[in-house]
Amino acid sequence: MSVNKESVRQIVDAIGGKDNIAAASHCVTRLRFALKDEGKVDKEKLESIDIVKGSFSTNGQFQVVIGQGLVDKVYNELVEQTGIARATKQDIKNETEKKLNPVQRIIKTLADIFIPILPAIVTAGLLMGINNILTGKDIFYDGQSFIEVHQNWADFASIINLIANTAFVFLPGLIGWSAVKKFGGSPLLGIVLGLMLVHPDLLNAWAYSSAKTEGTIPYWNIFGLEIQKVGYQGQVLPILVASYLLAKIEIFLNKRVHDTIKLLVVAPVALLVTGFASFLVIGPVTFWLGNLLTDGVVAIFDQFAALGGLIYGGLYAVLVVTGMHHTFLAVDIQLVTTAGGTFLWPMLALSNIAQGSAAFAMMFVEKGNEKLKGLSLTSAISAFLGITEPAMFGVNLRYRYPFISALIGSAIAGVLLSINHVKAFSIGVGGLPGFLSIIHEYWGVFFVGMAIVLIVPFTLTFIWAKVKGNKTA
Structure with a gap:
């Protein structure tokens, strides 16, 4: 797909012109800007451009969602039109750090430390999920595990467990x-x-x-x-x-x-x-x-389980918006290694699904905007697989009521999970595959919670849109 030069010119104008760009780079799907003044951004104009699928600001970076493959061409054209120097993602991070306050700097530091090691932790979680299925009792056979019935699989499970545990050891x-x-x-x-x-x-x-x-x-x-x-x-x-x-x-x-x-x-x-x-x-x-x-x-959730689930489950997506969710990575890992599992991560997984469900509802609500319908579908799938930013920033926060609907659904599910003390033995994929990281005796409750975050946000968004008239906030 070729790049419309006029569309790139419109992007530059919408973000405040080339003089407002301190630095710019791109990742697989998004343009990443360090802007001198984000107040100059015209989001409505920006998101009306044909090649733009959404935009959001996080950790001092303003990001414009373009799409895989096309973003490379758009970035090359942007560099040619504006004359800005090509920058790496680290250059953008260094530039945006200058505008952060001390609390934001601490949060960003934690994010920069833990995000690079997440692939190893998530992989460990998935492999431990496979081991959990093979070694857990009452999954396939009453009172027995799969490897107890099929003992020739025992060493296979043992090797998987060793590989999975390495990241934590x-x-x-x-x-x-x-x-x-x-x-x-x-x-x-x-x-x-x-x-x-x-x-x-x-x-x-x-x-x-x-x-x-x-x-x-x-x-x-x-x-x-x-x-x-x-x-x-x-x-x-x-x-x-x-x-x-x-x-x-x-x-x-x-x-x-x-x-x-x-x-x-x-x-x-x-x-x-x-x-x-x-x-x-x-x-x-x-x-x-x-x-x-x-x-x-642990004591807070033991003494005030319902309240803890309501607050954390309901407001986790708000933490994502502010970037503060990265601070809980360290808490999750600490709980996994010292408390036998984390009760926070299961609520994260359901919060992601809730955002996807609300975005998915917008595909049925929106009748005339084919661009928004396409974005709703693709961002919902992304959220169901654990990546919520496109759904949150591209769809839900733009209309606001889908975001609120998702918060309500994840709050209800959070209460259910917390009062039943649902735990994950590791961080995993924070979406529909998340059940693999849940300790198997809690699967039943977790699946009920999953049904809640699939149904409630979708239903509330659909009804709210009919009452509200589907107007952006």
């Missing part, structure tokens, strides 16, 4: 790689730091409580100073703080150590200092804080 290594890279240090040193915190010579973190009760915690004795010889398997905060320290020490030394001896000084000193600090101060303090956070979240 060496989680600090993954986080160390991503965090040190984000903080400006060497990713390789981040991996070494993370693996150091789960070294087999250390007491496994999951055995810490029993060892403490029995008084068998091992110690190092460094010139009379006793340091607990404990690992930090499944912990998030220790490696985050240690990675920050490691990166800053490395940056400090790189600026001051002569090139001829950098190899002998920078990495060894940085790792040595960070290692001692991790086992002496960072680890014990953040281990306590992480458990305190986990216990606090």
